[in-house]
Amino acid sequence: MxxxxxxxxxxxxxxxxxxxxxxxxxxxxxxxxxxxxxxxxxxxxxxxxxxxxxxxxxxxxxxxxxxxxxxxxxxxxxxxxxxxxxxxxxxxxxxxxxxxxxxxxxxxxxxxxxxxxxxxxxxIDLAQAEAIADLIDAQSEAAVRGAARSLQGAFSSDINSLIEEITQLRILVESTLDFPEEEIEFLENAHARDRLAAVMQKLQSLREGAKQGKILRDGIQLVLAGAPNVGKSSLLNRLAGEEVAIVTPIAGTTRDRVKESISIEGVPMHIIDTAGLRETTDLVEAKGIERSWDAIRSADLVIFLRDAASSNSLEGSTSVELRNQILDALPPKCPVLEVCNKSDLLDVTQASQEGKTLFISAKTGAGLPSLKREILGAVGWGGAQEGAIIARRRHIDCLNRAAEHLEKSEQFAKDGNISLELFAEELRLAQDHLGQITGKLLPDDLLGKIFSQFCIGK
Structure with a gap:
């Protein structure tokens, strides 16, 4: 306090x-x-x-x-x-x-x-308070506008509206507890199940919006991975629009992670160029490769880059083995985009042999617009929407837990399986998780942790 x-x-x-x-x-x-x-x-x-x-x-x-x-x-x-x-x-x-x-x-x-x-x-409520910090830290115009809407209370209004609907449903269900012999008929006449379905639909819409809002707030940790000399640094430079990484024909030029932040359609992207993944006896390079694997383990998206001009990288067992190692190291649900670079060295016939594999040229820029679309699609970005808000991981966790309890309440309200006490209890738990977003029901220790991340003077 x-x-x-x-x-x-x-x-x-x-x-x-x-x-x-x-x-x-x-x-x-x-x-x-x-x-x-x-x-x-x-x-x-x-x-x-x-x-x-x-x-x-x-x-x-x-x-x-x-x-x-x-x-x-x-x-x-x-x-x-x-x-x-x-x-x-x-x-x-x-x-x-x-x-x-x-x-x-x-x-x-x-x-x-x-x-x-x-x-x-x-x-202000807690969601608005967090929006102040998010407005200060916003990394794109879309993030600024989203945080401003949250600060004005748009997100809180949606949450409070949902809480009110659950409250009215709870009143209906709990008042029925006094008349157990009439509970089925009473709930049907009051359209309790329909009202619950409407609440769940609104909550799902909020969850989808919050997922987009978290992408705007935190950005995407995008890791460029692959064998040495496949063009990872060249791709980083092309995406960044400037020479931020050293590029030479010598394999293993990049010895450590190189990080650059850009924006793709308003979405912040934190791109990490990693050391080429291979066996090595060079202690410095080995340390860089170890850091590359650390970056892969914490990625939101990995681009596995291959050399389109090398038959070994296209079809050989080395590339397959490396790809499998990357898949094993990924965080849960982290997508991988498989991309072939140096398409400028191929003819059309060669490029068509790989089917759905995306071909680009970091040297000429060919295929970059398609790659950017694939990146946004892979992370679930649905495009900047009117009325978008900024959300945090805490908000998404609360929304997900509320959804779980509403799904349980739906099970308890089904025909032939009505348990009003459990129905009412699951509604209460869902309401409590939503209340944590705006701070109506939040432990003091968590409150202190949230505000300790603000800057001095704010």
């Missing part, structure tokens, strides 16, 4: 800037404000003031804005100081504020503590 003491932090990112913001929040900031500027500030008015040190020397001329509780971000009194953005200057401003706020117990904020106070004071 949050501390009751007033808190302070720099709210802007580290480094030099034209403006830097220092934020203070607490139950009563009038004494601190008066100590800083020798006057009481009127709420929501910009004041051009001079902050001075203990000897009366000017630290900075700044703009101070006072927000009176509860009409503030945190729901408490908030003082924002808009200073010049030099790191040393902001440190002096913080130091002076802590000196003059010592009597009131002013302390430096913990990560996410401002947003935590906003949540605890019912200014």
């Amino acid at each position: 949050t501390r009751k003491l007033p808190i302070i932090a720099v709210a802007t990112a580290p480094g030099k800037a034209g403006v830097g913001v220092v934020r203070i929040s607490g139950s009563d900031l009038k004494p601190i404000t008066k100590a800083l500027f020798h006057k009481v500030l009127l709420p929501r008015q910009a004041n051009l003031l001079t902050l001075r040190d203990g000897s009366g020397e000017s630290i900075d001329q700044l703009i101070a804005i006072y927000f009176s509780a509860p009409a503030s971000f945190t729901g408490e009194d908030v003082l924002e100081l808009q200073c010049h953005g030099g790191p040393q200057l902001l440190e002096l401003v913080m130091k002076r504020c802590l000196e003059l706020g010592k009597e009131q117990g002013l302390v430096i904020a913990e990560p996410g503590e401002f947003t935590l106070r906003a949540y605890l004071n019912d200014k």
Whole structure:
């Protein structure tokens, strides 16, 4: 739980800037404000003031804005100081504020503590609080728009609407418990099963949207794997649009993982170029190959790249064996795209012999549009949709668990197998998991873990 003491932090990112913001929040900031500027500030008015040190020397001329509780971000009194953005200057401003706020117990904020106070004071729910961090960390325009919609409450509204429908269904079922001899007829007349089916359909739609939202938030860990000299680094450079990896005709040029982040149709892609997979006595190369296998084990998608111009890579046992090793190392449900590079060295007849295998040329760019479509399809991306939201793994887990309990409740509500007590209990459990998304039912230790991942000053 949050501390009751007033808190302070720099709210802007580290480094030099034209403006830097220092934020203070607490139950009563009038004494601190008066100590800083020798006057009481009127709420929501910009004041051009001079902050001075203990000897009366000017630290900075700044703009101070006072927000009176509860009409503030945190729901408490908030003082924002808009200073010049030099790191040393902001440190002096913080130091002076802590000196003059010592009597009131002013302390430096913990990560996410401002947003935590906003949540605890019912200014936002937990899904909206997480959307603030996601908005800051957004890696694409689609992710920004999705996080903004979540912050405005679109995701929470859908969750709350579903919770309300389950609540009404629970009321219906639990009220029927007092009349067991009429339960079947009562449930049929109230269309309980139809209402449950409608709830399950809406939940499924939310699950599909959340899966897309997680892709937007986290991006895709895409690993380029294969034997040495098949063109992994060339493909990375082609996808990145610049020379981020060294390319030579010498096999084993890449000794370590090279990572580059790009965007494909608004989806963040974290591409990892790995060392060529082969047996080696070179200690440095062996270490790089070990890291390659580590990357494969944590991938969301693996592109197994082969040399289209080499008959050994197309048909030989070496390629098959390597492919099987990669499949054995993959995380559960991680897809693999098998791609043949250097198609510019083949004629059409040769390229057609491999059927569904995708042929590309990292050198000329041939086949790259098709490869990008295959990548998006393999990870389940359905395309940017109007009204998309940002979701986290936590949200998806809660939605999946809610779906499991609704499926169980459906079994207990079937003809000839009605068990109202169990039906009602599964509905309650589903409702509880949905409530965890917005923070209505969430353990304090998990709450602390979520906000500890926020940046200082937010």
